[in-house]
Amino acid sequence: MSAPVLEIEGLHVLLRGERREPDRLMLRGVDLSIRPGEVHALVGESGAGKSMIARTVLGILPHRAQVASGHVRLLGHDWLKMPPAARRAMLGRDVSLIPQDPMSALSPAHTIERQICEVLRLHLPMSAQAARERALALLDAVRIREPARVLHQYPHELSGGMRQRVLIAIAFACGPRLIVADEPTTALDVTVQREVLRLLRTMQQRGGGQSGGTAVLFITHNLGLVAKLADRVSVIHGGRIVERGLVAEIFDAPHAAYTRALFAATPRHDRPAEALRPIDPAVTAALDVEAAAYDNAWARAR
């Protein structure tokens, strides 16, 4: 088995309190490992720490957040100790992001062509002409009809699904080894969502030139998407991974009480209305008690 693309060990992220607020731990010793070509889903509710993990990997932690301890190995590099310039050279090329909101991720003032060519020419030795051809091929690969016309359009002229396809094209442009997909289909209709997921799956397997495919860290709160797309899953709550494993196994028999509660709280159109159970507060309260105990032990050890 080849080495993991991404390996996170004992990651603690601390959010410094504003004014009189105390500092808060956002990630409490997260371990996560993603193999080449694997789709790894990170599932949890808002505030669980999903985005903190993504932001650590992309090196874009918010101003008040800092890595307190832990290791992140990305493609064999000690990611947290790399000089910023070296990290920037890898971001967008070896590691890229598919963001949640295509409207705010694309510049409204530039054509699609310019936005795809920008990342290509920044990272690859390419003439303007070659970049244009590659951009055209990328739009074709993400199954945009009339790619030559779309190249000269602006984001506001495209539908939500089309914009998300453009972002997928940009993310795969340089043949990355790892893609962080942060709720990439939340804003889309179900039928469009399925098409975009199909596309993501195809592109991921094809890997933009990477043999064995591109690994994906897929962040979502939707268990349905995890079931359809991911190979492995980590369930996160309160900055801790509460359960991890193969999707096939966990969806067959979830072990952690919180995972089971998440399943019961997910409405399904093939089950009667009475099957829906909100998450038992006792389940999350128990996790909160554990987290508080963890924080105390962590503070003493520091």
Add this chain to the structure above:
Amino acid sequence: MNAGPAMNALPAIGDATAIGDAPTTKVVPGATPLLRVRGLSVALPDFSAPRGLLGLSRAPLRPILQGVDMELSCGECLGLVGESGSGKTTLGRALLRLVAPTAGRIEFDGRDIAHETEAAMRPLRARMQMIFQDPLSSLNPRRTVGDAVVQPLRAYGRLGTRDEARRAAAMLLEQVALPAAFASRYPHELSGGQRQRVGIARAIALSPDLVVADEIVSGLDVSTQATILLLLRELRARLGLAIVFITHDLSVVRVLCDRIAVMREGRIVEQGTTADVFAAPRDHYTRELLDAVPLPDVERGWLDPLATAA
């Protein structure tokens, strides 16, 4: 569960026993429907269309709803589903006369309101309310939660003293399982789910007969979504509310709605009881929508490229 109309004599909200109960309704068979819509059409100006030489001519009208027929009984919950652009939001707004119909009838409690004047609508508006998708943008950031929820009562002159307002706010917040102390907080201090509860409390303040809820659980986490759905189900049973529940998520419809209407391109393509439509959808578009919902079951091939691509 007893679905009596008296609001004060109600059981405490949020107790776990109420949660598993099937929805109870006050529908009286053979009674006049609360809403009866016939041939409803709405057209709105299309500003993206080319507009003459200097762009000075008026934007042409684009049909959004085309001859919609539907009914809603008292206390019934109808799920209105479809993709963006299908006209479901416009229909919801037309039902409340927030957009003016170009043709057709909207009978609310036996009276055609399709072309009523705003003055004539005003007393009726107390009986029809809306819950919006994004509670943060529908709540005034400078008003406390307590102020926001009693505002409809104030607008209809149903509040006298400050003490009355305080009591009304506390009672409304209790209805949606929020502590009375929340009355003095501001919207930004609340979580998404709490804000949505405030939106619901405001909508039920005037004890309306009809509530239109537009994508109100779309932005929420799984657990928050489940509690909001169950809260709505409970309020509906307790207050005898008729609800038009607009959503693109068919799984959510199953939890809450008695009947479902599937919309596409401004028309209702299929209507029926939720159980019937889900068990045997007649329209292929309904089937397509159902198939596109990713259920949390591992299923090989769900994402395989379409075999019919040729």
